[in-house]
Amino acid sequence: MSLLTVSGSPHVYSKESVSKIMYGVIISLIPAMLISFYFFSLAAILLTLTAVVSCMAFEFLIQKYLIKGPVTVFDGSAIITGILLAFNVPSSLPLWMMVIGSAVAIGMGKMTFGGLGKNPFNPALVGRVFLLISFPVEMTTWPKPTEFSTQLTDVVTGPTPLAVMKEGIAAGRDASEVMAEIPSYVQMLYGNMGGSIGEISAIALLIGGIYMLARKIITWHIPVSYIGSVVIFSGILWLINPEIYVDPLFHLITGGMMLGALYMATDMVTSPMSAKGMIVFGIGCGVLTMVIRLFGAYPEGVSFAILIMNAFVPLINTYIKPKRFGEEVKDV
Amino acid sequence: MKTFKIGGVHPPENKLSKDAAIEVLDIPKTVYIPLSQHLGVPAVPVVKKGDTVKTGQLIAKGEAFISANIHSSVSGKVAKIDDVIDTSGYRKTCIIVETEGDEWEPDIDRSPDLKEDCSLTPEEIIKKVQEKGIVGLGGATFPSHVKLMVPKGKKADILIINGVECEPCLTADHRLMLEKAKEMLVGISIQMKALGVEKAIIGIENNKPDAIKHISELASGYKGISVESLKVKYPQGGEKQLIKALINREVPSGKLPIEVGAVVHNVGTSLAVYEAVQKNKPLIERVVTVSGSKIDKPSNFLVRIGTPVSALLEASGGIPENTGKVVNGGPMMGKALNNLDAPVAKGTSGILLFPEREVPRKPMLNCIRCAKCISVCCMGLEPYLLAILADKERFEECENEKIMDCIECGSCLYICPSGRPLLDNIRVGKNKVGQLMRSRASN
Numbered sequence: 001m002s003l004l005t006v007s008g009s010p011h012v013y014s015k016e017s018v019s020k021i022m023y024g025v026i027i028s029l030i031p032a033m034l035i036s037f038y039f040f041s042l043a044a045i046l047l048t049l050t051a052v053v054s055c056m057a058f059e060f061l062i063q064k065y066l067i068k069g070p071v072t073v074f075d076g077s078a079i080i081t082g083i084l085l086a087f088n089v090p091s092s093l094p095l096w097m098m099v100i101g102s103a104v105a106i107g108m109g110k111m112t113f114g115g116l117g118k119n120p121f122n123p124a125l126v127g128r129v130f131l132l133i134s135f136p137v138e139m140t141t142w143p144k145p146t147e148f149s150t151q152l153t154d155v156v157t158g159p160t161p162l163a164v165m166k167e168g169i170a171a172g173r174d175a176s177e178v179m180a181e182i183p184s185y186v187q188m189l190y191g192n193m194g195g196s197i198g199e200i201s202a203i204a205l206l207i208g209g210i211y212m213l214a215r216k217i218i219t220w221h222i223p224v225s226y227i228g229s230v231v232i233f234s235g236i237l238w239l240i241n242p243e244i245y246v247d248p249l250f251h252l253i254t255g256g257m258m259l260g261a262l263y264m265a266t267d268m269v270t271s272p273m274s275a276k277g278m279i280v281f282g283i284g285c286g287v288l289t290m291v292i293r294l295f296g297a298y299p300e301g302v303s304f305a306i307l308i309m310n311a312f313v314p315l316i317n318t319y320i321k322p323k324r325f326g327e328e329v330k331d332v
Numbered sequence: 333m334k335t336f337k338i339g340g341v342h343p344p345e346n347k348l349s350k351d352a353a354i355e356v357l358d359i360p361k362t363v364y365i366p367l368s369q370h371l372g373v374p375a376v377p378v379v380k381k382g383d384t385v386k387t388g389q390l391i392a393k394g395e396a397f398i399s400a401n402i403h404s405s406v407s408g409k410v411a412k413i414d415d416v417i418d419t420s421g422y423r424k425t426c427i428i429v430e431t432e433g434d435e436w437e438p439d440i441d442r443s444p445d446l447k448e449d450c451s452l453t454p455e456e457i458i459k460k461v462q463e464k465g466i467v468g469l470g471g472a473t474f475p476s477h478v479k480l481m482v483p484k485g486k487k488a489d490i491l492i493i494n495g496v497e498c499e500p501c502l503t504a505d506h507r508l509m510l511e512k513a514k515e516m517l518v519g520i521s522i523q524m525k526a527l528g529v530e531k532a533i534i535g536i537e538n539n540k541p542d543a544i545k546h547i548s549e550l551a552s553g554y555k556g557i558s559v560e561s562l563k564v565k566y567p568q569g570g571e572k573q574l575i576k577a578l579i580n581r582e583v584p585s586g587k588l589p590i591e592v593g594a595v596v597h598n599v600g601t602s603l604a605v606y607e608a609v610q611k612n613k614p615l616i617e618r619v620v621t622v623s624g625s626k627i628d629k630p631s632n633f634l635v636r637i638g639t640p641v642s643a644l645l646e647a648s649g650g651i652p653e654n655t656g657k658v659v660n661g662g663p664m665m666g667k668a669l670n671n672l673d674a675p676v677a678k679g680t681s682g683i684l685l686f687p688e689r690e691v692p693r694k695p696m697l698n699c700i701r702c703a704k705c706i707s708v709c710c711m712g713l714e715p716y717l718l719a720i721l722a723d724k725e726r727f728e729e730c731e732n733e734k735i736m737d738c739i740e741c742g743s744c745l746y747i748c749p750s751g752r753p754l755l756d757n758i759r760v761g762k763n764k765v766g767q768l769m770r771s772r773a774s775n
C-alpha cells in the first residue's frame with residue numbers, strides 16, 4: 001500500500017470553487033447581455049467582446065511578466081470585470097477607450113493590490129469612473145436603443161431618463177410634466193431607454209440576480225437593503241413634494257440602479273463580510289445614491305456611491321461582527 | 333422541524349454501513365490498551381508484567397478527578413507495559429495483554445436479559461459509572477461520572493441524549509439505537525435518576541427514520557423520556573448546537589451546558605451506563621463503523637478495546653488498493669492515522685478509508701472574501717479573519733475575536749472555495765491562545 005497521508009480534519013471538501021462562483025456570475029449576466037445586444041446591436045457585442053478580451057489580456061500580461069506569479073486569467077473574474085465594465089458605458093463609446101478602461105480596471109483596480117480578493121474597490125467601477133473623468137463627452141452621449149440592426153452609423157442620441165428628469169426639474173418644471181417626455185415604465189422595465197448598454201433592462205438584471213441568489217453566490221442582504229433604502233428615501237421625498245421629486249419606481253428602474261444593487265455592490269471582494277455589515281453597506285449605498293442623484297452635480301450616483309462605500313468596508317468589518325453563539329449573556 | 337440556527341453545512345451523508353447489523357469481531361491475539369483513552373489525566377497501572385488478568389478486570393486506575401478507570405478487554409497475561417503509537421499518532425503508554433481464552437470477571441452479568449429496575453441511590457450510580465470506567469462515547473471521551481455530578485450552585489433540569497450522529501459515514505450510534513434501544517432507555521432513566529432530572533429528550537436526525545420510529549415506540553413506556561427528530565445539519569451533534577436545537581437555550585461563550593441547566597450524553601454512553609450499573613460490565617468494548625467508498629464490506633463491529641485497527645480492516649474485506657488516507661472518527665472531525673496497528677480506544681467511533689484521489693485538498697487560491705466560511709460557522713465566528721490573525725501571530729486579537737469558542741467542526745475549511753487552510757491556522761491560534769490564558773491564570 002502507498003504511503004498514508006496525515007492531514008488535519010476535515011477530510012472531505014465541498015464542491016465550491018472560485019471558478020464555479022465566477023462562472024455562475026457570468027451565466028447570470030447572460031439575460032442582460034442579450035438585451036443589450038438586442039437594443040444596441042453590433043456596438044454592444046463589440047464593446048463587450050473588447051472589454052472581456054482586453055481585461056483577460058491585461059491580467060495575463062501583468063501576472064506573467066510583471067508579477068511573474070501564477071496566471072489565473074481563466075478563473076472567470078477578469079471576464080466578469082470586462083462584462084460589467086462594458087455594461088457601464090454608452091454603446092457609442094469608441095473601442096480604443098474601452099481598451100484603456102479595461103487596462104485601468106484590471107491594472108489599477110485589481111492587480112496593484114495583489115489580484116483577486118485583495119482589491120478594495122470594484123475594478124469595473126474604477127475603470128468606469130476613470131473613463132467618465134477622462135472622456136466626459138463620450139461617456140455621457142447616449143444613443144437611443146434601436147431594436148436589433150447591424151447598422152453602426154446614424155444612431156440617434158439623447159439623454160437618459162435620469163438626465164432628462166434632473167434637467168427638467170432644475171429648469172423648474174413639474175415632475176409629472178417631464179415624465180411625459182421619457183419612455184413609459186413598461187418600456188423602461190424591459191430596457192427600452194437611453195443608458196449604458198447593460199444597465200437598461202431591470203427585468204433581465206433581476207432574473208440574473210435571482211439566479212445568483214438561488215445558487216447562493218450572493219445573499220439578499222445587500223440588494224434588499226440597497227433597493228429598500230432607495231425606495232424609502234425617494235418615497236419620503238415624493239410624498240412630501242411630488243412636483244419636484246419623482247416616485248420611487250422611477251429611481252429603481254432607471255440608471256445603474258439595478259446593475260449596481262445586484263452586481264456592483266454585491267461584489268464579494270469589495271463588500272462587507274458579515275450579514276449585518278452587508279445591510280449597513282447596502283443602506284449606505286442607497287442613501288448616497290439618492291443624495292448624489294437628487295442633490296449632486298451628476299444625474300447618476302450609483303458608481304460613486306458604491307465606490308465610497310467600498311472605502312468604508314474595512315471599517316464596517318472591524319466594528320460590525322456576526323452574531324456570536326452565546327454572546328448575549330454577559331460574563332460576570 | 334427543529335435544528336440549530338447559526339451556520340452549519342450538509343456534507344454528503346454516505347452512511348454506507350447503516351444496514352449492516354453489529355457484528356462481534358473476533359478477539360485478537362494481543363490487545364494494546366492505552367492508559368489515556370479519555371479526556372484528563374492518564375490512568376495509573378495496577379497490574380505488572382506477567383500478571384494474569386480476567387476480562388473486565390481493573391488494570392489501571394483513574395486517580396485524578398478527571399480521569400477514568402481502565403479494564404482489561406480480554407483474559408490472558410500482561411506481556412508488558414510499553415509505549416505504542418496509538419490513534420493520536422503519538423507514542424502512548426499501553427498495557428499489552430496476550431490473550432488466553434475469554435474468562436470474564438465472575439461478577440459481570442453476561443446474560444442478555446433486560447434488567448429494568450435500579451434501586452441504587454444517585455451517589456451509588458455515579459460511583460458505579462466511575463468504577464466501570466465509562467466515558468463519553470461520542471468522541472470527546474469526557475469521563476461520564478464527572479458529567480453526572482452537578483457542580484455546587486448549579487442545577488440540571490434536563491438530560492439531552494445525543495443520537496444525532498451528524499458526521500457523515502458513521503453509523504455506530506444508529507445501529508445501537510436499532511439493536512439496543514431498550515437497554516439504552518433504561519440507561520437514560522438511570523442517568524436521569526443520578527442527575528435528579530424529570531425530563532430527557534433524545535435528539536435524532538431525520539435521516540434515521542427507522543431509529544426515530546423504534547425508539548419513540550419504546551420510549552412511551554418510560555416516564556419523562558421523549559424523542560425529537562431533527563433536520564439533518566452538521567454539526568448538530570455539538571453539545572451547544574444540540575441544546576440550542578432541542579430546547580432553544582444558548583450556552584454562553586466559554587461555559588458548559590450545565591450553565592443553562594442541561595447535561596448532554598451520547599446514546600452509546602447511555603448504553604454503557606446501563607451495562608455498568610445493571611450488569612456490572614466495565615467499558616471494554618464498543619461499536620466501531622468501518623467504511624469507505626472502495627471498501628468491500630462497510631461494517632459495524634463490536635470490538636474489544638485495544639484491538640489493532642488492522643484487524644477491523646481485514647474483517648471488512650481488506651485495505652483496498654490506492655488507499656490514501658485512513659481516518660479515526662468521522663470525515664469532518666476525525667484524525668488521520670499514521671499507523672494501522674494503532675489500537676481501538678474508548679473514543680474510536682469509526683475507521684474510514686479514503687482512496688488516494690479523494691485525499692488532496694482544493695488548490696489554494698487567494699481568499700475571495702465570499703464570506704461562506706462565516707455563514708457556515710456554527711459559533712458565529714469569522715474563520716477567514718481568525719486564520720489571518722493566527723497566521724500573523726496576532727494571538728491577542730485572536731482571543732478577542734473568540735477563537736477559543738471554535739469547536740473545530742471543520743465546516744469553514746470544508747466550504748471554502750479557495751481551499752484556504754482555515755482550521756489548520758485556527759488550531760495553531762487556539763493552541764497559542766490557550767497557552768497565553770494558562771500563563772495568565774498562573775500569574
Ligand code: SF4
Binds near residue numbers: 703715748750752
Ligand atoms: S470561505 Fe474561503 S474564500 Fe470565502 S471568505 Fe472564507 S476564507 Fe475567504
Ligand code: SF4
Binds near residue numbers: 740742745755
Ligand atoms: S472549525 Fe471553528 S471556526 Fe471553523 S466553522 Fe467550525 S467552529 Fe467555526
